[in-house]
Amino acid sequence: MTKNKSKRPICMEEYVTINGISQYLYHLGTNVDNPVMLFLHGGPGSVESLFTRAFQEKWEEIYTVVHWDQRGAGKTLTKNPDTLPTIDLLLQDLYELIQYLKTKYDKEKIVILGHSWGSVLGSVFIRKYPQEAAYYIGVGQVVNMLENEQVGYNKLLEMIEQSGDEKSKKKLQSIGEYPGNQIVFEREFLKKCNKVRKLQGKYNLAMKIDLSIWITVFKSPIFRFSDIVAFMKIFRANAHLHRFLGDFNLRDEKAEYEVPIYYILGGNDWQTPYVIAQKYFEEIEAPNKGIYVIPEAGHMTMMDQPDLFFEALMEINKREILKK
Template sequence: MRNRNNRLICTSEYVSINGIDQFLYHLGTSFDNPVMLFLHGGPGSAESLFTGLFQDRWEEIYTVVHWDQRGAGKTLTKNPDKLPTIDLMLQDLFEVIQYLKKKYNKKKVVIFGHSWGSVLGSIFIRKHPEEAEYYIGAGQVIGMVENEQVAYNKLKEVIEQAGDKKSLKKLESVGEYPGSKIVFDKEFLRKCNIVHKLLGKYKLGMEMGIDIWIAMFKSPIFKFSDIIAFMKIFKANSKVHSFLGDFNLRRESKEYKVPVYYILGERDWQAPRVVAEDYFKDIKAPSKDIFIIPNAGHFLMMDQPDLVFDALSKISKKEKSRQYSNN
């Protein structure tokens, strides 16, 4: 594997986790830095191929480890029949952290959750607060039904303001959306596809620009099997989608035992920034802070890499200071 930046730490490997070989990709500049475990989105959308777009400066302050989760990326390619449930993924996550703590001689790790990864991370830090130094949620998901309702309402407002009758007719053809509970069946997916295409048209949703695909092909760990894995993720993650459809952080206690930080894209309506901001106001944690990244959407790390790095630097400094004062 090519070590593009001549990093001290540059390793890709398969590790036996919870009975199957799972893929980890490590990048960093010092064994003394905190270890950050990056939980990717989806479910099933491994982001280990895109590190070149946003991560170079992160590696100066963290050893960043990408994990292709069960049902995603290289782990899915290696284990096409070992498919995820939420319970399996939480156990996988626990075992990955045990492996990283031993490998890097750390007592805890920093957990960074993006999109679906923010769901997995938020559940995990409630279940195992002793494993996390602190938690960072990016594109933080609060609840799927609320997220889709807020995104739909914003989209309708923008389309009406634009006087776009054709798009409004398309949107209204969806009918009630998303309903009181999300079930990932064919009918919901049909409606979801219409809504999210319109979100993309008005730059309110997820944008996969050409630069993202170029970065994927240039990645030192890219293989053509990664494309095949990406095409299989929806079917592979069907049981996790069932869980995700009913997910709602507001039903849980707002008290956290670990520091919590959110980094949100100002124009993110995929996981609406306004929903996460509203929820964040009421949480209680040993330390907390929120960073709104201007002119950034759901892929905020790729939209504004320098500003996201600035937020991470502030979080890192704040945590070092807090830990120093506690000792």
């Protein structure tokens, strides 16, 4: 189990049987009376439990934060290499996990934060089980996957043309039509998507997977070499989820929610373009809602501007406490 170098009163790794399989949880916090926040990572399959040191320390003053390596991801995938996720399985996993956390911490409801793919899972879940969530925070909020790619591509083209970067323009043109009329996560689309992401990374429009990211991972107190093996398997493991994600569109239903909705968006995030979530947010009807656009922050919003992100969290926390 993890060494508690941070001297946190709550600092624990555990495997819990959820929906028939052993699933990994990482708990960090300072006070059991604080609200419990469940962090839903991106991907599908890209665990963020390994990044906690880079952004989370202050959060733990106001929340007990629980990271869950989802089915098909990280340490849960390592334990269960043949038990692969579908959206229905993940929703059931999430429901059972929340029951476990409510009992463990003696809470009526759990705060859900969804990042990127986690914002898809979280948004679907709170519609299905609104009674389980105290409130929802979307970060790198996905509204419509096809629109995401169209808007992100157009922004990239605009930036390349503004800078007169002929080399990058040629690379972008060599990709051909993108993203097309429908997103199907097969080899051809992925090759194009990877090229677009690399160019977006060059212009700070998308997350860069560079040395600094890997250094953060290697320094994590919970890092194991098996995590790298799991990372290399995530695309195959999450094939069913990619099919769901390709067609995902929050606008298929009315923007009506029974739980408070908060969005914290990176003002420089063009991987899940913040302008799309901003526009959708205006349509949302919810018991309470708030939006925070963090300047100079990209897709990894909480890592790019940890202090400003924490200020937004504090304000959300205060609003919800005052409401009670």
